[in-house]
Amino acid sequence: MISIERLTKTYGTTRAVDDVSFTAEAGRVTGFLGPNGAGKSTTLRIMVGLTRPDTGSATISGRNYVDLPNPGLEVGVLLDASAQHAGRTGREILTLAQQFMGLPRARVEEMLDTVSLTPAEASRRVGEYSLGMRQRLGIATALIGDPEVLILDEPANGLDPAGIRWMRDLLRGYADRGGTVLLSSHLLHEIEVIADDIVMIGLGRIVSMGTKSELLHEKGTVASAADLLALELALTTGGLAVTHVDGGALCIDADAARVGQVAFDAGIALTELRAATSAGLEEMFLELTAATQREGASL
């Protein structure tokens, strides 16, 4: 489990991380979502002791990262798959991690196999790797110590759809075995595919968090009929609260079965009846992205 409490980090006049608190639970994949420059990477770097926070704390299973005696065995970290010496082979980079952690040599070939890097690919220099291959190598480095916690920054970057699916299955299996997974992304779609819980950050602040189903599916039902007014009247008479009207459809704070029954009883033919899929998260995310883009343009 990872606990982040009231983390703050300021660069000059910019608050890169502003009072960020959240928890990544064991057995869950937590997605850390935010546009580029939102403070994701800074937060992750603080977690693993590469950056000092101004205030606040980040603990992993109750301990500070820097106090872990052999961190690779407890926390698998991938911060930037491209941050490798271009002149080393993939196998050599894994071997260095294996030796730092004091693991048996055989782990190297095992991990290459796990991330589907062929022996021939592993013997090539990382400078020749595609981003997807680097990500696989980075995942292998993170997993080689068989840690309980994974911290991955943009691990799906550069992966093709099959690769993203592979990663989802890998992380899913990992979380199902009781592991804690925290991964960041600037793409809502990736997080939707992989994560159980979502923490959304923008301009250094947490703007939303919860389980994926909570965030992506707002409670309630959307219904529509030829005579919208009659439908609204029938629903309110039936004791249901119409929260708002949205482009020729009503949003009702009740489940679809109930709404359908009320409309049926009132003899109104519905033209639309569905669970409200909230565009809320996506809209919020787009706003955040737009905000940071404006900021970038004004610099």
Place this chain on the structure above:
Amino acid sequence: MTAVAAAQVQAPRVSVKPIPLTRITAVELRKMFDTRSGFWLIASIAITSLLATVGVVLWAADPDLTYSTFATAIRFPVVIILPLIAILAVTSEWSQRTGLTTFTLVPHRSRIITAKAISSVAIAVAAMVLAFAVGALGNLIGAAIRGVPLVWDVSLTQCWYYVLGMVLSLLMGFMLGVLIRASTGALVAYFIWTFLVPTVFGLLAQSQHWFHQIQPWVDIQFAQAGLFVFAHALTGKEWAQIAVTGVAWLLVPLLVGLRLVMRTEVK
């Protein structure tokens, strides 16, 4: 966030032992060899030692065909290459961004830097042993080919001076690496230091009498020159000059650099 009962959370491992410094040093040593550039940089010590030795055998005048001539000839390439090895061992963590992995696997930067210092000095000592051996071989072969008497004119004390001088110049490179933490910048600084600064100091000493007086106390390379001349045992004053210039040019910047390494962010 909804609380989820995780059925099989692993208990934190209690048996995890801290990574020993010997292991970190072994890995850092391996990292100096495991790239093509690193390998050839170290191999170039052996190669240039051989070339220098062959050069002495072929071209040195008969009376000069002594062990000290070989040792001096080998010194020139080696004393330039050794600091490069130390510089790149440190700066590659930043310039190649491998520090992102290294400093998360070992989250105590002082241990990594210590391991790099130990492995750099180990390479320097190995290079010295090699240089002495190649020089000795050259001396034997040279004497045999040219038919001149075999002269071993280097005392054990002078060997120690030689090794100390080499280690000090290697540490100079190490200091620049730690202080600058970028390969290009540190290499440029190193070449300015090795080739430009002695010339400037030399001209200054020629034209300004006051500088000529204080040069041994100010110019670290001038002060250390006595370590390489195979002439006489150093006097207390000369040791004091090595110590004073060493503190000013090596120790103080090294401490500043170490402080920066501990505090700066790794990105």
